[in-house]
Amino acid sequence: MLIIIGGSCVGLLSQLWVQRQLFGSPFVNPYLTGNQGRFTFNLISLTAPLLSVERGLFTWTPVLLLALYGLWSSRKKKKLKVEAWVGLVTFTLFSLYIGLWNGGLSAGYGNRLFFSTLPFFALGMAWVLKKLSLRSRMAVIGMFAMWNILLLGQFFFDGKxxxxxxxxxxxxxxxGQFTVNAQIIDSFMRHGLRETLEKATL
Structure with missing residues (x-):
């Protein structure tokens, strides 16, 4: 655990030093300019990347909340202890970094800033599914898959x-998961696929 924390600190301090040399402040992110490119250290913003309806990680992809539980539980398993802790620390650092910078930054579907943490979520999800029966696995996968299918419909037809x-x-x-998709189905039944797709906002 100390090795993980120490390695994280070395990487973080090195990055802050580079940004200080290049941009005059360690708390400036060159990805954006002006206030959007500065770390705000606003503790309220820490929850936005995870729970906001505007592309919050767990709001838009709730299956990852179950995967996070699996990752936390798997830390007790001797063979997975290191991987689990690396995943938990990585996810925590990502959440802090994104929240303190710009938690709402994303013009696409979901919160793409967390993409690099997905392998760790896969480990946690595998841990959860292993504990379930085949029928329960299918139910869990089907339920969360349906949530995201409906959200894709809402995103493309009410994306703005x-x-x-x-x-x-x-x-x-x-x-909107139900009303927007009901409108999509109604439009398809009345006007066909081509005209329905033309109504997509994104």
């Missing part, structure tokens, strides 16, 4: 609201 967050609340985010 989801991406820009105009008037977006948790209530209409969840209800």
């Amino acid at each position: 609201r989801l991406v820009l967050g105009e008037g977006l609340t948790l209530t209409n985010f969840i209800s």
Whole structure:
């Protein structure tokens, strides 16, 4: 564990030093300019990348919450202890980094800034599925797959609201899973595939 923490500190301090030399401050991210390129250290923003309806990691991809539970549980297994702790520390550092910088940054589907953590989530998900019966596995996979299929429909046909967050609340985010997709099906039945696809906002 100390090796993981020590290695993380070496990498972090090295990166901060480079940014200090190149951009005049260790707390400037060159990816964006102005205030958007600065780390805010606003503790309130730490939850946004994970739970916000505007592309929050667990809100848009709730199966990863189950995978995180699996990763946490697998730390007790001797053979997986190192991998589990590396995954948990990596995920924590990513969450801090993204939240303190710009948790809402993403113009696409979901929170792409967490892509590099997905292999660790896969480990946690494998741990969870291993504990379930075949029928339970199929139910879990089917339920979360359906959530994301519905969300893809909502994203492509009401994407401006989801991406820009105009008037977006948790209530209409969840209800949109059904109302928007019902409209898609209705349009397909009435006008066919081509005209329905032309109505996509993204």
